[in-house]
Amino acid sequence: MLAAATVRRRRPSRRGGPTPYVLMAPAVVLLVLFLLVPIGYTVYLSLRANRVTGGGLGIRRETFVGLENYASVLTDSAYVDGVLRMLLYGVIVVPSMLGLALLFALLLDTPRVRFGAFSRIGIFLPYAVPGVIASLLWGFLYLPDVSPIRDTFEWLGLPAPDFLAPGTVLFSVANIGVWGGVGFNMIVLFTALRGLPPEMYEAARIDGANEVQIALRVKVPLIMPAIVMTGIFAMISTLQVYTEPATLQPLTDTVSQTWVPLMTIYRDAFVNADIYSAAAASVVLALGTLAVSVAVLTLLQRRAFGRDR
Template sequence: MVAATTVRRRRPSRRGGPTPYVLVAPAVVLLVLFLLVPIGYTVYLSLRASRVTGGGLGLRKEQFVGLANYASVLTDSAYLDGLLRMLLYGVIVVPSMLGLALLFALLLDTPRVRLRAFSRIGIFLPYAVPGVIASLLWGFLYLPGVSPFRDAFELVGLPAPDFLAPGSVLFSVANIGVWGGVGFNMIVLFTALRGVPQEMYDAARIDGAGELQIALRVKIPLIMPAIIMAGIFAMISTLQVYTEPATLQPLTDTVSSTWVPLMTIYRDAFINADLHSAAAASVVLAIGTLVVSLGVLTLLQRRAFGSDR
């Protein structure tokens, strides 16, 4: 009699041992130390304030004040004016930047374009210039005393515009942001275009579509996720604008120390030595940025799913 032998299959163990945790540990530690801890400490500072106690001694002591700092921030006219100005800045910068980036990406993706590599580097090059250097460069181009634009206008007999006037300084600052950000977004969109299969374009040309029709009806719809991603990143960067107006501030009186919210936060923290108000303003700005980003992303996703149906 031959005994039937049963072979027990050994199930693969789901436990990978300590190796995954060891590999993930450095990233988790850095995340906690440089993101979660600063956020928690900022929220902690925003709920406290420095008060003078001790009568004539004038001793300063931190006290818990709850949401009093947030109430003062939300009623601060300088902070609210800077917030509105920042939103207007974003309305100008984001569509202009994405529109130019998409235009350049589509032009570089056309079959008959020449000097593609040189043009791509030339468009991307302003992004490699640090923000402070770019702001100083454009700032001296805007200054009436040294601006070559003034000489050019006077040469043709036209009145030279004042780029740093109260009515035009917002567009001048926006121009610096657009000039520096178009190249990066162009690379993102151009990379997405290069990932589209060539058969899609060939099929459209067989159907009689021209290059403009291919760009509008084939290329742009296929790279719409990349356009949405670039738009969200551009919007977040405009909500955190600081370098351009802060660099132009010493050159003109039209840019105040509270021109945008981050400049107000800098003034409160490092000039007025009021870390608690600055922390509350930072939390308000961070929450606003998060809400706007999630709102735009949700709206775009709903429209995308609605069009798929």
């Protein structure tokens, strides 16, 4: 009886006490201060605007305008054109980036690959270059007066392309995004491939499968979660593209100040000093990004659930 009572008294309490909350407190405080508070303040600004009051005195005061800023953003042709251009940019960048990343990861995962470490570093290196530096580098490669690519075409007697022309500038900007993002996605996919058990490859080879069949029928289906994750991250990054077109904008007239939505937001906030319209445009862009992300995840989950059934 006494021993049983002693055992009961020595049982650890199921309550964790204040320790978990103390450990979580710094992360919660940072989340509130640097994420929730800015989001709330942005929504607050998006519902207000400066209006002239006071009759003949012409005093400008901040007043509540409701959804007026959102209506102005959604009817702004420059913002709408920027959104459509951004979506086209994403259609070009995301499949190209993920396709090249998957191809490089599969090639580096083959058993007879040579100089694997050097190749991985070489493919990943563009990702380590800051976006502004990469955009300037490619911008000078695109400029007709200093472009070695244009000189090469002229030396070969071929018509030199104009990379900054209205019909090609979108692909030129997309090229910068693909060049800088392939390395990171390749590392993620290559790491997922390295985590697969090699026994499956040996079983497939015993069954007579070659390396291409193993890659397409064994490796790719097994790393599909990693492919989906990199695809969602790439999609979100393309919906927030800013650095590449903003850096190229001083070099050419084909990239305007409203070429993509974030450039329009920057113009409204820091050029026109209209933080209220910029806040509304930011909220619209954030909600659009959230909606696209949720839609893609829901679609993928339904397909996965349908296969499981």
